[in-house]
Amino acid sequence: MSVTGGTPKRLIVAITGATGAIYGVRLLQVLRAAPSVETHLLISPAGVMNLQHELDISRAEVEALASVVHNVRDIGATIASGSFRAQAMVVAPCSMRTLAAIAHGLSDNLITRAADVTLKERRKLVLMVRETPLNLAHLRNMTAVTEMGGIVFPPVPGFYQKPQSIAELVDHTVGRVLDLVDLPEIGQTLAPSWGGLNARAGDAAGN
Template sequence: MKIIVGLSGGSCTIYGIGVLKVLKELGIETHLVVSTMGEYVAKHECGILLNELKDMATYFHDNKDLAAPIASGSFKTDGMIIVPCSMRTLGAVANGISDNLLTRAADVVIKERRKLIVVPRETPLSVIHLENMLKLAKIGVTIMPASPGFYHRPETIGDIVSIMVGRTLDQLDIEHNLFKRWGA
């Protein structure tokens, strides 16, 4: 598999880092693109620098590089996860604004009818946010708010991250054992 992972400037970068780590452990090829604010939030929230993020991915693409492979539909991938997804990035994707590699890669995934999962992090949500999410949902984009479940009785932040990462990977049919499933 080849998965594009986008980290934008929303809070909860810990979920994006979790996705990258699990995909690496599973031997899945990743193509990482990080927005300027995504880089800032990763450092601010998690103490993770851009070089450390790069090491978690198979390939790293600069957000300004609109000639990167992931900017073309002829470069086949199995999907894309934007985690976290800021409202700026969500709005750009919902309105076809491909002004950087992160939004262009999402646009390509949509036009090629591949799987796109966005993990928005904002609260409260405005009507504009909700309309942008609805617009994406109507064309088949999976909207996975950064809202973990607690039925598995998490005891650590890591447990909370695991359920969100696992549920996100479920959307791409990626097998994992990150949390105990309901009724299992």
């Protein structure tokens, strides 16, 4: 993907081993069509397994959606430095193992190092954590990340938009995430702002 029209907005996207690989893939698909955004992709080994198991797609197919692909073992990559100006980072989905490593500052691979850099540079980090039920360690790690400035965003479906398919549920969640990382012009196309119950009642009454 080529980025034209000035300096792109850089977004780091990581796919880890929690269920919900569809969120990371859909995020990449949407951003692929946005020439103003440059995506930097990381996929953990467990994330690759989930892509194959849940979506029947290969690593190569997902990597083709990104502007730049990084090896999770390449600690010397550009995104490992705070001097690389990325707008934000989204981990979609985020496993409890990755959450724990980020919460405790364990930069043991490029995903957790990039997340650590995002936090220390005071940039937006969105973790789409996926696990249920949650034990105390999970909750404490979420609290730690939140206290450091990260955003814990479990992909909990919203039914108030009356979705008709899984794809609509996924799009609504991805749209909300795009709003959070300051890409509302893209996010609003997937998850329009809530107009309120009164507006809906008025439409139904023909007002």
